[in-house]
Amino acid sequence: MTNEKLNNNNAWQAKLEDTDALQEYTLPDKNAVWESLYGKLNKEHRPKFFWYQMAAASIIAVVTIISFLRSTNNNNVVQQPSVKLQQQHVVPGELIEKAVIEKTNAPHPIAKIKSTRKKIEKPFKQIAEIPEIEITGTSQTQPVLINEAKTVPPVLKDSVVKTPTIIAKAPKRLKIVHANELDNEGSCLNMAESRIPARIKIFNQDIYTDYTLAAHNTGAGISILKHKTSPN
C-alpha cells in the first residue's frame, strides 16, 4: 500500500515538474534572475572585506601614531639643555660647557652641547717651604730666608672633566677665637708675644729666635714660632 502511494507521489512529481509541458510557468528571463542572485551573493562578501580593510587600516594608524609619539619624545629629550651647565658658579681651572642651539634645516631644533674650555688661572699661592735644618756639626754658611723659599706651582685639576657638575667652592671658615682666650695662660700667641728674642749660638752659628732680630743682625733669620690660626 505504501509502495503504491510512493509510486503515485513520484508519478505526480514527475508530471508536475515536466518543464517542457509547463514552459509558460518557468522563468521568463533567467539571466536577469541570475544577475540579481549573483549580486545578492556578492553583497554579503563586500562588508566582510570592508571590515577587514578597516581593521587593517586602524592597526596601521595606531602603529604609526605610537611610533610618531615615541620619536617626538626622543627629540624632546635631546632638546632639553642642562640648565646646570649655564650656572655662573665657576671654579677656576674647570671646563665650562654651554648648550648652544644650532639653527639647522631640521624640523625640530636640535640642541648640541659645545664645550668651550676656559682656563681661569688660579692665583699662585706662595707657600714657603721651609727646608729642614739639621743641627749638626757641619757648617751652614747662610740661613735660609722666606723670600728665597721655593714656590711650588699649584696643581691644576685634570683638564678632562667628565662630569659637568659644577659646585661652588665653599669659602674657608676661620676659627673664631675670643679675645679672652688669647689672654689665657699657655696661649701660643701670648707666649710668642711674651717671648724675649734671643740669640743662640750653636756650633759657631747664630740662630735667632726672632725674625726681626735676625734680619737686623744678619739679614736672615728663622721664625721658630708659628701661629696656627685656622683649622687648615
Next chain:
Amino acid sequence: MNTKKLVKEAKRGIEASQKCLFDQFNDRLMLICYRYLKNRQDAEEALLDGFHKFFKSLSSFQYNSEAQLYVWLKKIIINECLMMLRKKNVFNIVTEDAAIGVQLEEDALNTLSAKEIFELILELPVGYRTIFNLHVIEGMNHKEIAEATGISEGTSKSQLSKAKVLLQKKLLQNGLDYDKRKIK
C-alpha cells in the same frame, strides 16, 4: 559538465559553476514555487531566496548524487515558499478535526495531462493547495505537514479531504470527462 565537479567549484565560489547549477535546476524549482504561491513575482522571490540559501550553505553539503542534490535543493525551496505563505498568514486556519472522508481517485488524475493537473491545483484555495501539494505530491505525512505549517494534524487531514472534494468538483465543472478518463 559533471554535477559533482560543478558543486565542487561552486563551493569555491566560481561564478560559472554556480550559474551552471542555477541553469540546471531553476526551471523545475520555479514550477514548484509557482505551484505553491500561484504568483510569478512571489515565486521568483522565493526561488531567489532559496538559491541564495543553497549557495550559502553549499560548503557544508556532502555530494553523493544528483538526485540527492535536487532533493536537498527542493527542500530548501519548499521551505522558502512555506515561509512566504506564513508571512501572509495563509495558515491561520480554524481547526477542523472532523475530516470528511472523501476519497479522490488519484488514478483518475493520472489520466490528465501535466498542464491540466497543474492548473487544477492552482485553482485550489491557498490552504487546500498547500496541504495537497505537501501530502499528495511531496509525499509528506500529516505530522510532518503539521510541523512545517504550524497547524494540527487533524486540520491537515481535513484540509486535504476538502482539497480532494474541491478538485473533483473542479474536474466536473471544467467539463472534463472524468468518468471516461477513469482507468478503473
